[in-house]
Amino acid sequence: MTQATAASSEHTQMNTAKADSPASGLAPTAKTATELPKEVLVKWLYDMQLIREFENRTMQAYQQAKIGGFCHIYTGQEAVAVGTIGCTNSDDPVITAYRDHGHALARGMSPESCMAEMFGKTTGCAKGKGGSMHMFDRPNWLFGGHGIVSAQTPMGAGFAFSEKYQLEVMGIGKKKVTLCYMGDGALDQGCFHEAQNLASLWDLPVIYILENNGYSMGTAINRHTANSENLIDRAKGYGIKAAKIDGLDIMNIYNEFKPIVDECRETSRPAFIDLKTYRYQGHSMSDPQKYRTKEEVDTYKDKDSIAKLCSDLMHMGHIDEAGWKSMRKVISDIVRASVEHAENAPIPEAGELYTDVYANPQKNLSPTATYTHGTKNPLM
Amino acid sequence: MTTMPMIESDIHPAVDNPELPAFLPNDQLPPFDGDRIIQYREALREAMSEEMRKDKRVFLLGEEVAQYNGAYKISQGMLDEFGPKRIIDTPISENGFAGMAIAAAMTGLRPIVEFMSWSFSFVAADPILNNAPKMLYMSGGQFGCPIVFRGNDGAGGQLASTHSWCVEALYANVPGLKMAIPSNPYDAKGLLKTAINDPDPVFFMESERMLGDKAHVPEEEYYIPFGQARLAREGDAVTLVSFGRPVNFCLEAAETLAAEGIEVDVLDMRTIRPLDIESIIERVKVTNKVLVVDQSWPFASIASEVMAQICETCFDWLDSAPARLNTADVPTPYAKGLEYDYLPNPERIVDAVRKMLG
Numbered sequence: 001m002t003q004a005t006a007a008s009s010e011h012t013q014m015n016t017a018k019a020d021s022p023a024s025g026l027a028p029t030a031k032t033a034t035e036l037p038k039e040v041l042v043k044w045l046y047d048m049q050l051i052r053e054f055e056n057r058t059m060q061a062y063q064q065a066k067i068g069g070f071c072h073i074y075t076g077q078e079a080v081a082v083g084t085i086g087c088t089n090s091d092d093p094v095i096t097a098y099r100d101h102g103h104a105l106a107r108g109m110s111p112e113s114c115m116a117e118m119f120g121k122t123t124g125c126a127k128g129k130g131g132s133m134h135m136f137d138r139p140n141w142l143f144g145g146h147g148i149v150s151a152q153t154p155m156g157a158g159f160a161f162s163e164k165y166q167l168e169v170m171g172i173g174k175k176k177v178t179l180c181y182m183g184d185g186a187l188d189q190g191c192f193h194e195a196q197n198l199a200s201l202w203d204l205p206v207i208y209i210l211e212n213n214g215y216s217m218g219t220a221i222n223r224h225t226a227n228s229e230n231l232i233d234r235a236k237g238y239g240i241k242a243a244k245i246d247g248l249d250i251m252n253i254y255n256e257f258k259p260i261v262d263e264c265r266e267t268s269r270p271a272f273i274d275l276k277t278y279r280y281q282g283h284s285m286s287d288p289q290k291y292r293t294k295e296e297v298d299t300y301k302d303k304d305s306i307a308k309l310c311s312d313l314m315h316m317g318h319i320d321e322a323g324w325k326s327m328r329k330v331i332s333d334i335v336r337a338s339v340e341h342a343e344n345a346p347i348p349e350a351g352e353l354y355t356d357v358y359a360n361p362q363k364n365l366s367p368t369a370t371y372t373h374g375t376k377n378p379l380m
Numbered sequence: 381m382t383t384m385p386m387i388e389s390d391i392h393p394a395v396d397n398p399e400l401p402a403f404l405p406n407d408q409l410p411p412f413d414g415d416r417i418i419q420y421r422e423a424l425r426e427a428m429s430e431e432m433r434k435d436k437r438v439f440l441l442g443e444e445v446a447q448y449n450g451a452y453k454i455s456q457g458m459l460d461e462f463g464p465k466r467i468i469d470t471p472i473s474e475n476g477f478a479g480m481a482i483a484a485a486m487t488g489l490r491p492i493v494e495f496m497s498w499s500f501s502f503v504a505a506d507p508i509l510n511n512a513p514k515m516l517y518m519s520g521g522q523f524g525c526p527i528v529f530r531g532n533d534g535a536g537g538q539l540a541s542t543h544s545w546c547v548e549a550l551y552a553n554v555p556g557l558k559m560a561i562p563s564n565p566y567d568a569k570g571l572l573k574t575a576i577n578d579p580d581p582v583f584f585m586e587s588e589r590m591l592g593d594k595a596h597v598p599e600e601e602y603y604i605p606f607g608q609a610r611l612a613r614e615g616d617a618v619t620l621v622s623f624g625r626p627v628n629f630c631l632e633a634a635e636t637l638a639a640e641g642i643e644v645d646v647l648d649m650r651t652i653r654p655l656d657i658e659s660i661i662e663r664v665k666v667t668n669k670v671l672v673v674d675q676s677w678p679f680a681s682i683a684s685e686v687m688a689q690i691c692e693t694c695f696d697w698l699d700s701a702p703a704r705l706n707t708a709d710v711p712t713p714y715a716k717g718l719e720y721d722y723l724p725n726p727e728r729i730v731d732a733v734r735k736m737l738g
Contacts, residue, residue, distance in 0.1 A: 093487075095483075125520060126518060126520030126522070127520035129517055129518055129519075130518045130519065130520060134518045136520065136523060138519075138523065143523065144518075146511075148506055148510055151479065151506055151507065151510065151511065153479075154475065154476045154479025154483070154507065155480065155482060155483035155507075156483070157479075157483070158479060158480035158481060158482060158484045158486075159483045159484075159486075161480055161484055162483060162484040162487040162489050163487075165439070165465070165489060166487075166489075168465060169436055169465050169466060170436045191475045191476055191506070191507075194471075194473035194475055194476025194477075195476050195479070195480070197473065197476065198470075198471070198476050198477065198480060201471065355521070356516050356517045356521040357516065357517055357555055357556055358516070358556065358558075358580050359516055359524045359526075359579035360400065360579050360580055362606060363607065363654060364607050364654035364656060364657055365555075365558070365607075365653055365654045366555060366653075367655075367688070367689050367692070369555070374520070374521040375521075377520050380520070
């Protein structure tokens with residue numbers, strides 16, 4: 001067995017373990033994070049470290065020009081995606097913006113597929129047609145990866161609307177909660193205000209998760225949005241339940257966020273969460289970061305969410321130094337294998353240019369193109 | 381892998397198994413003429429109501445569609461029949477509710493989004509252009525977007541510059557969407573029924589000036605396939621190619637010309653994307669002269685595209701350069717006479733044909 005296959009089969013086992021754990025089929029029912037089963041907590045650490053390591057390799061591959069386009073790194077914010085998704089069911093819809101690798105991995109997308117997408121290969125989640133900003137994963141209820149700031153916020157209301165419509169009009173499905181992630185830059189777009197109005201007006205079970213990393217690209221939050229110290233009052237203005245949560249401590253995220261998810265599912269009322277977090281890297285790979293100091297970044301690195309969880313779990317006796325070391329080794333192998341997979345995966349054939357444009361590709365849709373049906377991505 | 385009641389099993393997703401209605405060839409559709417005379421707006425209502433009775437995935441949302449019974453009374457009575465969960469009044473938030481409906485379509489529902497006017501769709505440009513037509517592609521075929529956006533397009537009655545937009549040239553530029561522009565009540569019903577069943581996003585252009593037009597509309601269900609033009613009038617001198625409201629201007633002009641002994645073709649394209657270029661070629665081979673009549677501005681218009689395709693496909697059959705007649709290349713004026721002159725009205729068409737024939 002090659003190292004790559006070994007690593008990949010190990011990842012599959014982790015995923016299988018996840019399927020049996022409470023974090024997958026049903027959201028955990030424990031009241032506080034410390035009461036959660038050891039497996040769930042250790043899996044959080046695993047997922048966060050997986051994202052960290054994956055992003056390290058992503059940056060490397062980008063610098064080697066193996067990944068093109070815009071590429072936004074999630075490092076520093078891992079606790080947010082893993083912690084909030086850890087409070088939901090695996091068939092609750094999730095949508096996010098372009099800083100989406102972390103959500104994709106936390107949702108269960110295979111690192112191979114995620115990396116191959118960025119490499120523009122056929123085994124990527126979108127068959128190489130979306131790239132870094134468009135991680136879509138139908139089996140895992142991830143609806144993208146969207147490139148325009150805040151475009152995902154009306155859509156977040158739409159998934160909640162759809163699930164509610166199916167239940168009430170068609171008598172199918174079940175009560176679901178939609179998670180709609182957004183950066184603080186998205187606060188300033190008009191469509192977010194329209195989305196909040198619609199969500200509240202129509203009792204849509206959507207939770208807007210503000211991943212407040214303090215910067216709208218290079219513009220600090222106090223320079224881009226009014227009353228930036230008190231964002232939750234805005235949501236309250238729409239009659240939306242709102243809370244401010246420290247986003248660097250995953251245990252804290254669970255404790256504060258889980259009751260909000262449960263309430264949203266029960267009452268079908270929207271919510272808005274201001275999760276204070278921090279990104280260690282620039283806005284995108286091409287950001288020289290002149291707008292902040294190295295000292296500021298270091299302050300946050302001292303409060304690193306992975307280090308915090310790791311130390312908590314060691315305190316609780318859920319993991320020891322040797323366990324943590326071997327976990328990192330496993331993850332490192334899996335991520336390296338994902339890069340190898342992406343390197344070796346086939347590039348899209350020329351004919352792929354004209355597939356997946358129309359679900360019903362009739363003739364004469366274009367003066368120059370003949371469209372055809374796309375083939376189903378075997379990984380999706 | 382989790383089960384996805386909506387996306388995977390219970391209901392066929394648009395992407396995996398587009399359930400298309402049984403399309404009949406043009407010559408097997410119910411007769412165009414008859415005595416069941418109803419308005420264009422009623423034909424639209426019939427199309428939506430018939431599909432909503434059959435398919436609970438279909439719902440209508442937009443400004444004033446429910447309690448007000450439709451700003452233009454297209455959805456009159458639909459709230460009573462289908463209730464507020466399926467006939468949904470929205471706030472004036474096109475960006476918000478269009479984006480919301482797109483997400484609903486991605487999960488398998490079949491939203492019909494009514495824009496009171498396509499002039500108001502620009503504030504929703506991002507969702508309708510960036511998301512609906514590109515979703516299938518950028519998700520690598522995972523998520524389709526079976527949605528209909530419909531509303532009034534083109535000059536109404538003295539509505540001036542901001543409310544008189546013809547958006548077809550701007551929007552038809554985008555691959556991934558389809559566009560239908562019915563010129564009469566019969567087509568309004570048959571094309572809208574097809575649009576609702578199509579698994580791709582359909583931009584459906586109506587006209588405030590045609591909503592009261594009356595004509596025969598069959599009571600039975602029928603689906604007009606996209607991409608099949610209708611020869612509304614047959615002649616031999618010139619082929620007039622048009623779509624939407626100006627088809628009626630062409631038919632009026634044809635009457636005037638006939639009195640002078642000039643018989644022209646009027647070819648109603650019905651859909652812009654797909655564009656039935658074969659039918660155009662067929663008629664060009666007969667008349668060898670073509671005039672494209674289009675109620676949007678000339679620069680980079682649908683008329684420009686049609687002329688380009690004619691030059692690419694049947695240049696050798698032309699006796700003279702293909703010509704186009706668009707609205708005047710100015711913002712839409714308010715004054716009644718100016719607005720009339722601005723449109724590709726029957727008098728302008730007659731003049732253009734006479735000019736072509738020397």
